[in-house]
Amino acid sequence: MKAKALVLEKQRELSLRDIDLPDQLGPNDVRIRIHTVGICGSDVHYYTHGRIGPFVVREPMVLGHEASGVITEVGSHVSHLKVGERVCMEPGIPDPTSRAAKLGVYNVDPGVRFWATPPVHGCLTPEVIHPAAFTFALPDSVSFAEGAMIEPFAIGMQAVVKARMQPGDVCVVTGAGPIGLMVALAALAGGASEVLVSDLVEEKLAIAGRYAGITPVNVSRESLRAAVDRRCGEDWGADVVFEASGSPRVYDDVLACTRPAGAIVLVGMPVEPVTFDIVSAQAKELRIETVFRYANVYDRAIDLIAAGKVDLKPLISETFDFDESITAFERAASARPHDVKLQITLDA
Numbered sequence: 001m002k003a004k005a006l007v008l009e010k011q012r013e014l015s016l017r018d019i020d021l022p023d024q025l026g027p028n029d030v031r032i033r034i035h036t037v038g039i040c041g042s043d044v045h046y047y048t049h050g051r052i053g054p055f056v057v058r059e060p061m062v063l064g065h066e067a068s069g070v071i072t073e074v075g076s077h078v079s080h081l082k083v084g085e086r087v088c089m090e091p092g093i094p095d096p097t098s099r100a101a102k103l104g105v106y107n108v109d110p111g112v113r114f115w116a117t118p119p120v121h122g123c124l125t126p127e128v129i130h131p132a133a134f135t136f137a138l139p140d141s142v143s144f145a146e147g148a149m150i151e152p153f154a155i156g157m158q159a160v161v162k163a164r165m166q167p168g169d170v171c172v173v174t175g176a177g178p179i180g181l182m183v184a185l186a187a188l189a190g191g192a193s194e195v196l197v198s199d200l201v202e203e204k205l206a207i208a209g210r211y212a213g214i215t216p217v218n219v220s221r222e223s224l225r226a227a228v229d230r231r232c233g234e235d236w237g238a239d240v241v242f243e244a245s246g247s248p249r250v251y252d253d254v255l256a257c258t259r260p261a262g263a264i265v266l267v268g269m270p271v272e273p274v275t276f277d278i279v280s281a282q283a284k285e286l287r288i289e290t291v292f293r294y295a296n297v298y299d300r301a302i303d304l305i306a307a308g309k310v311d312l313k314p315l316i317s318e319t320f321d322f323d324e325s326i327t328a329f330e331r332a333a334s335a336r337p338h339d340v341k342l343q344i345t346l347d348a
């Protein structure tokens with residue numbers, strides 16, 4: 001089937017054009033008319049750099065993986081979704097018979113096929129076919145725009161699940177980018193009494209600071225350690241520190257700001273290998289967790305938004321029409337400090 005899509009031809013070259021896409025609806029699949037797609041840092045990185053680690057754009061690829069839409073057709077074995085239902089989609093499709101999937105950690109299935117990770121096409125096109133098992137109904141109270149925010153929020157959810165938080169935990173999130181904010185909001189929903197969010201960019205911290213329970217820390221003016229000491233007591237530390245900046249310079253702070261026997265959760269992805277002081281971590285018996293995408297959190301993420309416990313709406317900075325997709329990507333690549341999430345609507 002030929003369909004119009006936002007295609008990354010190669011590094012730094014986007015076009016909105018017709019491209020051949022799969023059209024085979026399997027018995028366990030649904031067909032979805034896409035409504036809203038968020039632009040993710042990874043989409044922008046493929047556009048500007050042509051690769052992320054081992055994933056290299058070698059042939060034209062449709063971008064986009066943060067999507068919501070409406071079901072237009074269901075496969076013969078699908079019973080939990082129906083035509084007309086509003087949905088959002090988990091963009092990673094594992095092999096359900098893989099060893100990782102059988103362990104419940106399908107996000108680290110080496111065979112997973114993830115939208116807009118080369119060579120798999122993404123969802124910035126009017127219609128997609130997707131497994132019903134990775135398609136989730138949206139309650140009426142959750143908008144399409146919020147539905148398309150479930151994907152990045154799921155990373156925050158995964159980080160909090162991996163942290164094994166306790167009620168009342170004091171948390172730190174290093175990095176106030178979109179993922180840092182998602183982690184902070186998930187930590188509050190997961191029982192944190194307070195989340196200190198650190199960054200160098202005042203505009204980003206101002207957005208974070210609008211949420212009750214988040215304390216912004218501008219590390220160009222005050223050390224993170226001083227802010228944590230003020231909250232947690234001299235030379236103690238936060239219960240959980242989430243690293244969400246990907247900055248290679250942040251790890252000494254992360255180690256210094258975690259309390260003895262506390263947890264570090266590594267969410268940000270540094271581009272190059274980094275130095276990490278293992279003995280400092282050992283001396284406090286820190287637990288170190290890592291996050292790669294997410295597994296089994298989408299339904300909980302939707303429930304938290306539907307319940308009003310998490311409000312992602314203030315993080316949607318601007319919405320573009322499908323025809324303006326390239327403009328939207330250029331805007332995202334320019335990384336304006338006030339922009340958190342840019343979205344594209346296909347079905348306005």
Ligand SMILES: [Zn+2]
Nearest residue numbers: 040066151152
């Ligand atoms: Zn994303």
